[in-house]
Amino acid sequence: xxxxxxxxxxxxxxxxxxxxxxxxxxxxxxxxxxxxxxxxxxxxxxxxxxxxxxxxxxxxxxxxxxxxxxxxxxxxxxxxxxxxxxxxxxxxxxxxxxxxxxxxxxxxxxxxxxxxxxxxxxxxxxxxxxxxxxxxxxxxxxxxxxxxxxxxxxxxxxxxxxxxxxxxxxxxxxxxxxxxxxxxxxxxxxxxxxxxxxxxxxxxxxxxxxxxxxxxxxxxxxxxxxxxxxxxxxxxxxxxxxxxxxxxxxxxxxxxxxxxxxxxxxxxxxxxxxxxxxxxxxxxxxxxxxxxxxxxxxxxxxxxxxxxxxxxxxxxxxxxxxxxxxxxxxxxxxxxxxxxxxxxxxxxxxxxxxxxxxxxxxxxxxxxxxxxxxxxxxxxxxxxxxxxxxxxxxxxxxxxxxxxxxxxxxxxxxxxxxxxxxxxxxxxxxxx
Amino acid sequence: xxxxxxxxxxxxxxxxxxxxxxxxxxxxxxxxxxxxxxxxxxxxxxxxxxxxxxxxxxxxxxxxxxxxxxxxxxxxxxxxxxxxxxxxxxxxxxxxxxxxxxxxxxxxxxxxxxxxxxxxxxxxxxxxxxxxxxxxxxxxxxxxxxxxxxxxxxxxxxxxxxxxxxxxxxxxxxxxxxxxxxxxxxxxxxxxxxxxxxxxxxxxxxxxxxxxxxxxxxxxxxxxxxxxxxxxxxxxxxxxxxxxxxxxxxxxxxxxxxxxxxxxxxxxxxxxxxxxxxxxxxxxxxxxxxxxxxxxxxxxxxxxxxxxxxxxxxxxxxxxxxxxxxxxxxxxxxxxxxxxxxxxxxxxxxxxxxxxxxxxxxxxxxxxxxxxxxxxxxxxxxxxxxxxxxxxxxxxxxxxxxxxxxxxxxxxxxxxxxxxxxxxxxxxxxxx
Numbered sequence: 001x002x003x004x005x006x007x008x009x010x011x012x013x014x015x016x017x018x019x020x021x022x023x024x025x026x027x028x029x030x031x032x033x034x035x036x037x038x039x040x041x042x043x044x045x046x047x048x049x050x051x052x053x054x055x056x057x058x059x060x061x062x063x064x065x066x067x068x069x070x071x072x073x074x075x076x077x078x079x080x081x082x083x084x085x086x087x088x089x090x091x092x093x094x095x096x097x098x099x100x101x102x103x104x105x106x107x108x109x110x111x112x113x114x115x116x117x118x119x120x121x122x123x124x125x126x127x128x129x130x131x132x133x134x135x136x137x138x139x140x141x142x143x144x145x146x147x148x149x150x151x152x153x154x155x156x157x158x159x160x161x162x163x164x165x166x167x168x169x170x171x172x173x174x175x176x177x178x179x180x181x182x183x184x185x186x187x188x189x190x191x192x193x194x195x196x197x198x199x200x201x202x203x204x205x206x207x208x209x210x211x212x213x214x215x216x217x218x219x220x221x222x223x224x225x226x227x228x229x230x231x232x233x234x235x236x237x238x239x240x241x242x243x244x245x246x247x248x249x250x251x252x253x254x255x256x257x258x259x260x261x262x263x264x265x266x267x268x269x270x271x272x273x274x275x276x277x278x279x280x281x282x283x284x285x286x287x288x289x290x291x292x293x294x295x296x297x298x299x300x301x302x303x304x305x306x307x308x309x310x311x312x313x314x315x316x317x318x319x320x321x322x323x324x325x326x327x328x329x330x331x332x333x334x335x336x337x338x339x340x341x342x343x344x345x346x347x348x349x350x351x352x353x354x355x356x357x358x359x360x361x362x363x364x365x366x367x368x369x370x371x372x373x374x375x376x377x378x379x380x381x382x383x384x385x386x387x388x389x390x391x392x393x394x395x396x397x398x399x400x401x402x403x404x405x406x407x408x409x410x411x412x413x414x415x416x417x418x419x420x421x422x423x424x425x426x427x428x429x430x431x432x
Numbered sequence: 433x434x435x436x437x438x439x440x441x442x443x444x445x446x447x448x449x450x451x452x453x454x455x456x457x458x459x460x461x462x463x464x465x466x467x468x469x470x471x472x473x474x475x476x477x478x479x480x481x482x483x484x485x486x487x488x489x490x491x492x493x494x495x496x497x498x499x500x501x502x503x504x505x506x507x508x509x510x511x512x513x514x515x516x517x518x519x520x521x522x523x524x525x526x527x528x529x530x531x532x533x534x535x536x537x538x539x540x541x542x543x544x545x546x547x548x549x550x551x552x553x554x555x556x557x558x559x560x561x562x563x564x565x566x567x568x569x570x571x572x573x574x575x576x577x578x579x580x581x582x583x584x585x586x587x588x589x590x591x592x593x594x595x596x597x598x599x600x601x602x603x604x605x606x607x608x609x610x611x612x613x614x615x616x617x618x619x620x621x622x623x624x625x626x627x628x629x630x631x632x633x634x635x636x637x638x639x640x641x642x643x644x645x646x647x648x649x650x651x652x653x654x655x656x657x658x659x660x661x662x663x664x665x666x667x668x669x670x671x672x673x674x675x676x677x678x679x680x681x682x683x684x685x686x687x688x689x690x691x692x693x694x695x696x697x698x699x700x701x702x703x704x705x706x707x708x709x710x711x712x713x714x715x716x717x718x719x720x721x722x723x724x725x726x727x728x729x730x731x732x733x734x735x736x737x738x739x740x741x742x743x744x745x746x747x748x749x750x751x752x753x754x755x756x757x758x759x760x761x762x763x764x765x766x767x768x769x770x771x772x773x774x775x776x777x778x779x780x781x782x783x784x785x786x787x788x789x790x791x792x793x794x795x796x797x798x799x800x801x802x803x804x805x806x807x808x809x810x811x812x813x814x815x816x817x818x819x820x821x822x823x824x825x826x827x828x829x830x831x832x833x834x835x836x837x838x839x840x841x842x843x844x845x846x847x848x849x850x851x852x853x854x855x856x857x858x859x860x861x862x863x864x
Contacts, residue, residue, distance in 0.1 A: 056484050
């Protein structure tokens, strides 16, 4: 394929006409395709229906230690659930607090508590003039939304293929006491799908923050969400690494079963040092009568153990793999060699990150929408919704059936082409 | 029975010996009885086991409006659940947000949000020098714990048989802008079991608070938790009454199914004006991916409608009624006419409130404990755990089986007698 930039203006104009005709063809189809969020597909949800059968009226809803899951009590989670989620999160059960149905809610709570009560005895953030978070970009919009909601200033740090730019992270964190956290999706990152390299994790654990209440917000949302049996990313476990580095209290690790069992009806957890957990438990006893133990038990009885969960994730992978492969295949076929976009090729997670030419992302997403395809809003992967290059688009292949997805990606590629041609033509015009 | 105060010192001393011997008899039994919390009994939990069967792998987990309860989406609760809980709370579905498994958590969140973001545009409480809450006493320890956790100053207001002393409430609320809330358990109150009179509710709705962000925290925890089919307390619905009084935004109403289905695995809700709910929803979208819709659907499919729920509560009443009646009967038998204690006779809820002679409550609870009976800590029904008269003790009859409960109440009455005799003897000694 000839790169668009090397085409003559006449060639581009001719191409533009051809692409327009194709686009009109899509518009005539009256499509309604949604690739905006990392939602599991119906096929994936069906995988967990057996969970509805593991507890019935004839079953004993009692834990191994005698706790009746149907009644009040047990603030930090039943023992069996801590073991299962501990194995899932690669930490000891004692370093776990089981929460409700949403890890986002745990992160929100963690920031909220830091605002009102501070972190392990430090000044509550609401009494400080300035609080900042580092935000690797592109990143997860719901992370950025939490910090924005609490008036926390967000500082962009570029995501490299190996993770956040650690030179910049080290310099900022050690030099500025107002930096209290960094948002991380370390494995199959949202949206790039890249995982942090060993060096990145080691440097993260060895940070020397100016603020004693600086914490790494380690959202390991896709810890066991692989696409392949063998070709998997591996991440150094951050709690253990922080401990080895002499920074045992520097990290909060978050996870949930949202994309393992049912989104919104799973169980979430935080993992951290005992010092951090004791700090959190001081709040927890005022905050709730405890989380849903019946649902914890349901998860334990269904998955049995981490092996059961991993096997279950292979079934998810069987659904997800063809979708990721279709996206990559179509991007390769349609856009390969054109020099108008680049994309990641993740081995797991829920997203593929696409970068258009500068200044094209908003126009591409808008053009998709006009033909019935909803993508994640351009800019969403940046704090305040402001992508300085207007180039990043998050592709979420999970929800549509494979046929729809292929159609959607063909339409997407077409929109990338159209907007890119327009951009090149406009640039040439303004140069003349 | 002869009132203890009219007995001679010699008579009291002789009585004391007799009581001591009885007490030793109890100590020899090595009892382990727990009446400390308002926990449903195993028999009550068994009533809801059918809930485990309403959703199975063969069922369609789709709402009437097509929402797949197994996936992300629907922030404020599924429509069917809003209807059911709306009927339970006596408000329209549109005035409801369904939360997770704990109404305490909803209250905590409400205070926490007011601290960090303020109420409907007012200054966040964390930026104010002083924030106060009115606390009808005796009241619910977990309410007081939340306000104490956030450094909110608590002001005692006496609970009368008709509800809080409204003369005092009106004066305080209208004269002090730092008063931002009042904790209320309006029906079968914790711990008195009394319900607010019509006049109290009307005056509550007509408060003229100095603070525009003053809110009534109306924790209607026992709205349908009657003991009798016909002899039931009735409460004027507060949202409607506030609306009629021209104060539509002045109240947050809280409730849950904790003591209807399973504590910790039920669903909780807030009811409020649309203005308040919109204020709350602004936070909710950052706070969570939504609450557990499968569990909402489970409740709807199980109870079907409010009639189903009310019929279910009759089964709870059949378990609770003999327990309440046993407590009252034993208190009457053992302490009636002795002038050493008084108690309430609720028609619903989870508690009976006992008042000893001044200065005796801590000693009674301690003496119970030494014989193997755990009561709610004396003082727990007051802010900061400080009962100025040291007289109030909360009796929670729900958890122990009836036989244990009777034994516990006999032991309790014995401890009241012993401590009261000691008190009378000590008073006489100090008078001499």
